[in-house]
Amino acid sequence: MNFDLENMSLKELRDLHKAVGRQIDGFEARKREQALTAAQKAAEEHGFSLKDLLASGKAPKAAVAPKYANPDNTSETWTGRGRQPRWVKDHLTAGGTVDDLLIQ
Structure with missing residues (x-):
């Protein structure tokens, strides 16, 4: 054409x-x-x-159980993976350790 x-x-x-x-x-x-x-x-x-x-691609990632909890508000938790939440950073800045926040 x-x-x-x-x-x-x-x-x-x-x-x-x-x-x-x-x-x-x-x-x-x-x-x-x-x-x-x-x-x-x-x-x-x-x-x-x-x-x-x-x-049947990748299997969905399993949820990871929280390892740490905010002592002032136990509904705030963290698995220990990824970025630290502000309450963890604040606790560390105040002289505490991450072990203080472990869920018993």
Whole structure:
């Protein structure tokens, strides 16, 4: 197909632009569908469904039990992982130790 873009009106150019956009979207949808079909076929060849494979990614992380509690407010706890909460920092600044905050 040859288009004389230089001699097309603005309306013709915009119509062509819209048509090209629709074709691109359709092409991408077809390619996505082909890839999905190929992935499903490959999964079935190995005895799985694609849904099973996608759902069986990483196992969810188990919750870690809190190790430390704020003596002034026992509902505030910390596992000992990650950043120290402000109440831990305040306790350490006041001269206490992390062992003082251990949950018994």
